[in-house]
Amino acid sequence: MNNALVRELYDRIDALPIIDIHTHVNWKTGTAANIGEILSYHYYTELANSAAFQDGKFPFGDPEALTREILPKLALIANTVQYDWLMTISREFLCLGPDEWRPENWKFIFDRSLEVMDRPEWRDELVAQANIVKVFLTNQYDDDLEGLDTSFYAPCLRTEPFIVWFDRADERAKLGAFLGRPISTTDDLRAVITKTFEKFMRHGMGYAAMSIPAGFKTFPVADEDAQRVLDKALAGGAWDCCESELWRAYAMACICDACRRYGRPFHLMIGVNRDVYAQGVPAGQDLFDSVNSMRGYDHVLNAYPDVSFPTAVLADTTGLELTAAAWIRHNVYPSGHWWYSNQPTDIAREIRRRIDAVPGNKAIGYFSDAYYLEFILPKFRMYKFELALALAERMERSLIHPNMEPFGLDDALEMATNMLIHNPMRIIGISGLA
Amino acid sequence: MNNALVRELYDRIDALPIIDIHTHVNWKTGTAANIGEILSYHYYTELANSAAFQDGKFPFGDPEALTREILPKLALIANTVQYDWLMTISREFLCLGPDEWRPENWKFIFDRSLEVMDRPEWRDELVAQANIVKVFLTNQYDDDLEGLDTSFYAPCLRTEPFIVWFDRADERAKLGAFLGRPISTTDDLRAVITKTFEKFMRHGMGYAAMSIPAGFKTFPVADEDAQRVLDKALAGGAWDCCESELWRAYAMACICDACRRYGRPFHLMIGVNRDVYAQGVPAGQDLFDSVNSMRGYDHVLNAYPDVSFPTAVLADTTGLELTAAAWIRHNVYPSGHWWYSNQPTDIAREIRRRIDAVPGNKAIGYFSDAYYLEFILPKFRMYKFELALALAERMERSLIHPNMEPFGLDDALEMATNMLIHNPMRIIGISGLA
Amino acid sequence: MNNALVRELYDRIDALPIIDIHTHVNWKTGTAANIGEILSYHYYTELANSAAFQDGKFPFGDPEALTREILPKLALIANTVQYDWLMTISREFLCLGPDEWRPENWKFIFDRSLEVMDRPEWRDELVAQANIVKVFLTNQYDDDLEGLDTSFYAPCLRTEPFIVWFDRADERAKLGAFLGRPISTTDDLRAVITKTFEKFMRHGMGYAAMSIPAGFKTFPVADEDAQRVLDKALAGGAWDCCESELWRAYAMACICDACRRYGRPFHLMIGVNRDVYAQGVPAGQDLFDSVNSMRGYDHVLNAYPDVSFPTAVLADTTGLELTAAAWIRHNVYPSGHWWYSNQPTDIAREIRRRIDAVPGNKAIGYFSDAYYLEFILPKFRMYKFELALALAERMERSLIHPNMEPFGLDDALEMATNMLIHNPMRIIGISGLA
Secondary structure: OOHHHHHHHHHHHHOOOEEEOOOOOOOOOOOOOOHHHHHOOHHHHHHHHHHOOOOOOOOOOOHHHHHHHHHHHHHHHOOOHHHHHHHHHHHHHHOOOHHHOOHHHHHHHHHHHHHHHOOOOHHHHHHHHHOEEEEEOOEOOOOOOOOOOOOOEEOOEEOHHHHOOOOOHHHHHHHHHHHOOOOOOHHHHHHHHHHHHHHHHHOOOOOEEEEEEOOOOOOOOOHHHHHHHHHHHHOOOOOOHHHHHHHHHHHHHHHHHHHHHHOOOEEEEEEEEOOOOOOOOOOOOOEEOOOOOHHHHHHHHHHOOOOOEEEEEOOHHHHHHHHHHHHHOOOEEEEOOOHHHOOHHHHHHHHHHHHHHOOOOOOEOOOOOOOOHHHHHHHHHHHHHHHHHHHHHHHHHHHHOOOOOOOOHHHHHHHHHHHHHHHHHHHHHOOOOO | OOHHHHHHHHHHHHOOOEEEOOOOOOOOOOOOOOHHHHHOOHHHHHHHHHHOOOOOOOOOOOHHHHHHHHHHHHHHHOOOHHHHHHHHHHHHHHOOOHHHOOHHHHHHHHHHHHHHHOOOOHHHHHHHHHOEEEEEOOEOOOOOOOOOOOOOEEOOEEOHHHHOOOOOHHHHHHHHHHHOOOOOOHHHHHHHHHHHHHHHHHOOOOOEEEEEEOOOOOOOOOHHHHHHHHHHHHOOOOOOHHHHHHHHHHHHHHHHHHHHHHOOOEEEEEEEEOOOOOOOOOOOOOEEOOOOOHHHHHHHHHHOOOOOEEEEEOOHHHHHHHHHHHHHOOOEEEEOOOHHHOOHHHHHHHHHHHHHHOOOOOOEOOOOOOOOHHHHHHHHHHHHHHHHHHHHHHHHHHHHOOOOOOOOHHHHHHHHHHHHHHHHHHHHHOOOOO | OOHHHHHHHHHHHHOOOEEEOOOOOOOOOOOOOOHHHHHOOHHHHHHHHHHOOOOOOOOOOOHHHHHHHHHHHHHHHOOOHHHHHHHHHHHHHHOOOHHHOOHHHHHHHHHHHHHHHOOOOHHHHHHHHHOEEEEEOOEOOOOOOOOOOOOOEEOOEEOHHHHOOOOOHHHHHHHHHHHOOOOOOHHHHHHHHHHHHHHHHHOOOOOEEEEEEOOOOOOOOOHHHHHHHHHHHHOOOOOOHHHHHHHHHHHHHHHHHHHHHHOOOEEEEEEEEOOOOOOOOOOOOOEEOOOOOHHHHHHHHHHOOOOOEEEEEOOHHHHHHHHHHHHHOOOEEEEOOOHHHOOHHHHHHHHHHHHHHOOOOOOEOOOOOOOOHHHHHHHHHHHHHHHHHHHHHHHHHHHHOOOOOOOOHHHHHHHHHHHHHHHHHHHHHOOOOO
């Protein structure tokens, strides 16, 4: 590692504004109100629960109590990158160094966080300090989007209710309420999707998205077959595995049809196993499956050549499959480094694969997945450091590699800018930014 | 690679005493009696058989002849880390440099090994030289444990006979003989497990363990269903695949019940395909399956939140799954680097993942899997070098990483000490060591 | 990275002659006739199609038009190693630097390529410049091999028609035409295989080969069962999945029988999913499956201990499985780095695994998979650079590693020579080279 070069590259990359194409930020608040909310992020509660078990039970409703409880456990996770994110938040936003993070100091930290974060101007200050220019959200079809600042936020539609939760009567009832009539035909499904897209498009829709279970399959499904399966559900019958698969494939195609009609991408997030850890904290009960290929997506990717599919994968074992798909498939775009793969070891490998084998205009470098705006800066820094390291290596390689031309600082910076700015803007279709 | 820093870190880590939480050492002998026994370790016979085929046939009963036969083939595997272990044994214990390892020199090497190893004091000298303080064994339920030195050794129960070999009438008969009555009910199964745990606990039991085939599944099984399957076996019927799965899930839960009752961990070793290479040497006929996830363990890990599951995985493709499981599950502890994953490339990746994402009090750094005490030192050295390298990189990163605080030599050493000493002691429950 | 050492090692390794054990070169032409043919290689058309979609449609029949069309898109893939191969061809063979590769310059580049490549002496000049001494081909059973220069080329038999395409009546008819009578019995299958091997042996046969779909299974099949399945096909019936599997396992064994009889290796290329990308260019529609283990090959590898199986895997997830197989199985030889795994990240990992754990006489370093002789040099350079890097690291490690003896430049070069020259010669059985 050439420290000076890596640091120089990092500093240059860090100067780029941040476009964050996937977050779970609540647009009505944006930032956290105090450090207790920061610590309620599942990364801290799940790691604390894992390091010193308390059956997933934390005082989530009481930020002060949560802070007091989590703090003594942080020493057990001080090695993790998640802890590093927290220290960056503390240093950069609260002006508190890591040595302040002693258990007995919890009240002081909490009060300082209130001073900083619990002010009306905090959101704007933070956004300016972190140089964040565009943030994509995660929204349900019935989320309130009135008043959304579309110059900064873009709502993105989670499509699980239409596709993977549709066997649940209460989910269908909610969809019916949104549509204004019960969902009893496949036409109703298409109507509620259309109504949803119309609503989202009025608010500057980013894209449709789904976090997809391992083993998902797509294949052509006739309307009549989908209707038959829907009829069974409406009659109170439970779907068997094949009926579930059929509905999911059908409904996913309906979403793709809408993406095509409205010219919006469909962001795939592949490979999660939901609700597998019984004693986990909220949002800390999901894992992934190393046995999961992208084969199940062949049909939908082929059937919708005019829809763009930015794609994130949860398993390291799907990393090269994603690179290969983006290498030959014109409508697959590798997108960021998701969740369990969002740590230096796996980021580093995937960055190199994508730089070496995917067309330079196709990779979307990173997204934060943040729940509060405060997390965007430290997470992007983690990524940008790995990117700087990969680019510094490429510069050094180019000096002696028999197949390579000189690859200089400007080339490296251009590559970083494409991955972090130009590619997401063009692929997702972001306008109004320089 | 910062050579000076890596070497300094390595030397400091190497000064730590060795706690070896998994071996196949025979406690009655401990060490090898000569170099022929060292060379009978399957790593050498299997690599020799692979490099210059002789149908798995070596003179295993005659250490001199084995030495004479293996020696000329060692040149073909001189690139391997297994050969490096052998050279370390030769240099450190026999005071013979690698250039002595010429085929025509076999008798000289053999005689020197007798001089050193075939002495009553050799075991104690070796243990002192290698600074080994605690060694965990691999034992069958009916192994003779009388006279075991529990201050140095801890017996660990292999549970395959109860779980995966139980369809074999002769295995059931042996279990019945141990219990004192035939095994004809699930109560008998529980009784023989209890009798086994009682015996092991009297001798300072380490933990229960199982090396588990790829594709293993756990799920709740009622006593009646297990009894029904057992009845079929007792009547001479062969189990189909579902009945096998049912029994295995049931019997594994019975072992977990015992672990809970006796407060002992259950060490999982996941993903082996046994007896797949027909022409292999003894213990050199097994491989692994890259298609194998930890999904099948969800039930048992959830159902026994109060049992600790140190876990080793055989496939590289399960590495991040194990990291993710240890990251959120409070009762999963990543344990060492097993067998085909026990080489520098895969150790290096998994060390980094675990350091970055698993709570610092949860990873058990390493175990040797050794058949003779002589192998513990070279194998731990291999690991410690990779660990030193990872920690040196972390120190260098911390100097320029935008999210990291300075990470110094003392921090690195503390992390290494946790992984090699404190974590195994606390997780397995080792008392009496500093 | 020690730049000076890597470069010195690279230069020494680059001085070795090239033995290329797998290509798709057309022996009647060998080289490309112009840069349009070079650009018709699927790597360029597929990357161009992926970066700037045109539905897989390029003017493949018109090299000038193809050059004009591809050139403006190259800027989008200038980051890829495939582009680096092209620039090496341009620089080394056409004496054109990368800055000449401007869209408006297409005619100049094309004309220069004609000047160089469209000469009768070009093939010999290229072979001398790149120092290529032996090239293995990919041939169908009915390819014309008359006049093949067996001192330079070795024909290798693609066995898909016998094994995986045999359900197609037109393929069976072609085989029957080659045999001289319709294929209606398993004896006919064996006869057409024998006739094919006889033909290939007369022309210096390299080996039999197959690129094998993910999920392939081998198991013993009786002649009668194969005949029954064949009868169904002859009667116009379509095979179900089990019948297909049965035939494939049977026919693969017939090929193995022939390999045994004629003393030729069977080169396995494992894990491709054919024809999955509908809008792809020719030869750019295939991907791979990360869910695929080598388990399915246990039977055939055991049943033919006297047949050598050089083996390449397409998925990164099969990399350690291949290393483990070659580590213990005497008749499995890791062979090169194939297709989607043929890029620096995955080459680097597999080189290290193989060097650390596979007997030194077993790994076949590399093959180019080239369609024109021009690609051999740049592809081998890519590999040789990664090999130099791995060996330089090994040299540096050996200076401070507690288990390693000094590993010097000569040792590194010997290892490289084994992987690139001696191993392929001995394993494939190449005679007549120094």
